[in-house]
Amino acid sequence: MKPQTSQIKQVERHLKKRKSITTWDAIQLYGITRLSALIFTLREDGYNIESKRIDDKDSRKWWTKYSLK
Numbered sequence: 001m002k003p004q005t006s007q008i009k010q011v012e013r014h015l016k017k018r019k020s021i022t023t024w025d026a027i028q029l030y031g032i033t034r035l036s037a038l039i040f041t042l043r044e045d046g047y048n049i050e051s052k053r054i055d056d057k058d059s060r061k062w063w064t065k066y067s068l069k
Contacts, residue, residue: 015042015047
């Protein structure tokens with residue numbers, strides 16, 4: 001199932017304006033919970049988006065930061 005076009009456009013605009021986004025950003029700002037699916041779609045549409053794993057050693061948690069190149 002392809003993600004909603006409006007969500008794709010929100011993430012696309014965010015990346016163009018702010019250059020990067022995390023899952024937490026997407027949840028807080030847009031109510032988007034499946035950011036990776038939207039990033040996949042944007043990549044298929046030709047966007048060069050880099051994924052970087054961010055580790056928080058104190059809490060033993062990690063997340064991905066997506067950046068538009």
